Amino acid sequence: MEINYELLMNSAKKAAQNSYSPFSRFAVGAAVLASSGKIYEGCNVENSSFGLTICAERCAIFKAVSEGEKEIVAVAIYSPNADSCYPCGACRQVMYEFQGDNEEISVITENLGQLEVQKLSYFLPCGFRI
Numbered sequence: 001m002e003i004n005y006e007l008l009m010n011s012a013k014k015a016a017q018n019s020y021s022p023f024s025r026f027a028v029g030a031a032v033l034a035s036s037g038k039i040y041e042g043c044n045v046e047n048s049s050f051g052l053t054i055c056a057e058r059c060a061i062f063k064a065v066s067e068g069e070k071e072i073v074a075v076a077i078y079s080p081n082a083d084s085c086y087p088c089g090a091c092r093q094v095m096y097e098f099q100g101d102n103e104e105i106s107v108i109t110e111n112l113g114q115l116e117v118q119k120l121s122y123f124l125p126c127g128f129r130i
């Protein structure tokens with residue numbers, strides 16, 4: 001599938017504006033392109049009980065899956081509070097769960113204003129699957 005990296009990154013930037021991160025003051029936005037062609041946005045949502053926090057990537061992925069999506073094609077991640085923001089290990093494994101058999105997920109980040117595009121296996125070489 002054709003992926004519009006700029007469009008997806010702009011969606012992640014928009015989503016970061018909704019971040020609820022009063023504890024870390026580290027806002028994150030994510031945008032997921034599903035195999036249907038639809039884009040789902042998510043942000044990190046923190047909690048007074050810190051361990052209940054959800055990352056932006058998983059927020060967006062769970063929105064997509066709960067709307068009936070089965071496959072993810074690409075994920076863009078953005079934080080206005082860092083020069084670059086790569087996905088945490090937990091989110092990498094959750095992405096892997098929804099990777100299609102024929103196409104690796106593309107992971108898009110922005111480093112000092114430059115888009116970087118990597119395949120998920122760059123971040124997670126041996127994902128776990130049952």
Ligand code: THU
Pocket residue numbers: 021024026027028043044045046053054055056057086087088091
């Ligand atoms: N965070 C994300 O949303 N995604 C990541 O991949 C890394 C971390 C959030 C969780 C928490 O709200 C804040 O960043 C600081 O860890």
